[in-house]
Amino acid sequence: MAEDLHKTDEPIDVPIVRITDLDFGYKGQSPVFHELSLTFKSNEKIGITGPNGSGKSTLFLVIMGFLEPEKGKVELFGAERRTENEFAEVRSDLGIVFQNSDDQLFSTSLLEDVAFGPINQGRSLKEAEAIARSEIDRFGLKGMENRTPQTLSEGEKRRAALAGVMAMSPKALLLDEPFTGLDEPSSMMLAEFLKTQAPPFILIDHNREHLESFCTRTLVLSNGKFTEPK
Numbered sequence: 001m002a003e004d005l006h007k008t009d010e011p012i013d014v015p016i017v018r019i020t021d022l023d024f025g026y027k028g029q030s031p032v033f034h035e036l037s038l039t040f041k042s043n044e045k046i047g048i049t050g051p052n053g054s055g056k057s058t059l060f061l062v063i064m065g066f067l068e069p070e071k072g073k074v075e076l077f078g079a080e081r082r083t084e085n086e087f088a089e090v091r092s093d094l095g096i097v098f099q100n101s102d103d104q105l106f107s108t109s110l111l112e113d114v115a116f117g118p119i120n121q122g123r124s125l126k127e128a129e130a131i132a133r134s135e136i137d138r139f140g141l142k143g144m145e146n147r148t149p150q151t152l153s154e155g156e157k158r159r160a161a162l163a164g165v166m167a168m169s170p171k172a173l174l175l176d177e178p179f180t181g182l183d184e185p186s187s188m189m190l191a192e193f194l195k196t197q198a199p200p201f202i203l204i205d206h207n208r209e210h211l212e213s214f215c216t217r218t219l220v221l222s223n224g225k226f227t228e229p230k
C-alpha cells in the first residue's frame with residue numbers, strides 16, 4: 001500500500017545533494033570537517049562563505065567524489081555515491097567550476113575545450129560544436145575559439161570554464177568563487193546569468209552582497225561546521 005503513494009506522474013523532488021555527518025581531513029593534518037551535513041534542493045540557490053582555509057573548496061571536491069570522506073554519506077540525485085563509477089554517472093549533471101580554472105581547461109583550443117563535454121555525452125561533432133559556439137558567445141568569448149585556453153587571461157579562463165560546464169546542460173552547478181578576476185562588465189554578465197538563467201547552484205563567495213542578491217540562503221563554514229550568517 002505504502003508504495004502506491006509514490007506511483008504518480010510527478011517526479012519525486014529528491015535533493016540534488018545531501019551530505020550527512022561528513023568527516024574529512026587531508027592526510028597527516030587536522031580535520032577539515034566534523035559531522036558536516038547539508039541538503040541542497042532543486043528550488044535552492046545556496047551561498048557558502050567562510051574564512052580562507054575553512055574547507056569550502058574541499059567540500060566541493062568531496063561532493064564531486066574527487067576526495068573520499070573518512071565518515072559520513074554523500075547522496076547525489078537521490079542515491080548514495082561511494083565508488084568512482086557511482087560518482088562518474090552523475091558528474092555531467094552536477095557541473096563544477098573550480099576555484100582555479102587551470103584545473104579544468106586542458107584542450108588545445110577554446111572551442112575544443114567547450115565541445116569536449118557534449119562530445120563525451122554522445123553528441124555528434126557538429127552538434128557539440130554548435131553548443132560550444134553558443135556557450136562561448138553567451139559568456140562573451142566570441143572570437144577566441146581558436147585560442148589555447150592556457151593563454152587566456154584569468155577572467156577569460158573563468159568564463160571559459162563556465163562555458164564548458166554549461167555546454168553539458170547540467171541540472172545544478174557548484175561554483176567556487178566564480179567572480180574572482182572578472183572585470184565589471186563580466187561580473188555583470190555573470191550576475192545576470194545567476195539571476196535569470198542558471199540552474200540551481202551552490203555558490204562559494206566572500207562577497208556578502210553577491211550572496212544576498214543571488215542566493216536563497218547562505219551558510220558560513222567555519223571550524224568544520226556550518227552556521228547561519230550573523
Ligand SMILES: Nc1ncnc2c1ncn2[C@@H]1O[C@H](COP(=O)(O)OP(=O)(O)OP(=O)(O)O)[C@@H](O)[C@H]1O
Nearest residue numbers: 026029032050051052053054055056057058059099
Ligand atoms: N591538497 C591538499 N593537501 C593538504 N592540505 C590541503 C589540500 N588542499 C587544501 N588543504 C588544506 O585544507 C584546508 C581547507 O582548504 P580549502 O582549500 O578547502 O579552503 P577554502 O575554504 O576553500 O579556502 P579559500 O577561501 O582560501 O579558497 C586548508 O587548511 C588547506 O591548507
Ligand SMILES: [Mg+2]
Nearest residue numbers: 056057058099
Ligand atoms: Mg577555496
